[in-house]
Amino acid sequence: MDGWRGRLLVATPAIVGGVFARSVVILLDHDGDGAxxxxxxxxxxxxxxxxxxxxxxxxxxxxxxxxxxxxGLDSALAVGVLADPAPSAGPPAGFRPMAGRIGLVDLDGPPPEPQAFAGLRVFAGYAGWGPGQLEAEVEEGSWLVLDAEPGDLMSRHPDSLWHDVVRRQPGDLRFWATLPEDPSEN
Structure with missing residues (x-):
């Protein structure tokens, strides 16, 4: 089961504080063991x-x-997007596919050739959920599970990504992008 692997989790206004407020998460893994x-x-x-x-x-x-x-804020991990979905020589050394062209890149090895990737980012820590935990949070309305677009993971404007993702949604959901971060300012 791949569940929501490769999709975005977008925090709803129900998450009002902490690191997850207005966050956009790319799910690298999601199965019966968690996410x-x-x-x-x-x-x-x-x-x-x-x-x-x-x-x-x-x-x-x-x-x-x-x-x-x-x-795991004391550790780093790299996430890359392959430039070629099926490189003829195979994936670069140290690349572990997770969702389509997205995968983890081993930071203990040598840096990859820049042309091997459409983008690469280094992250301190990660987001993790136990079995059933994420599904419960989605059910209670804390997260939206949305399709990712190619530029989301490597957005050159990460500070506006939550607004950009919400704004491109159909229907009334796009109006959430106009909500102030602090509802008392409305």
């Missing part, structure tokens, strides 16, 4: 070259470290 993803719209102030200087030429702009979630 794993990274928040793609939380850039930190640290440049990747401060943490992993040899990787600075391989990451997508903005070349910042991103907060991937509240779990």
């Amino acid at each position: 794993l993803g990274v928040i793609v719209n939380r850039p930190l102030e640290s440049e990747v070259h401060h943490l992993l200087p040899e990787w600075s030429g391989s990451v997508t702009s903005p070349t910042l470290l991103f907060q991937g979630g509240p779990v």
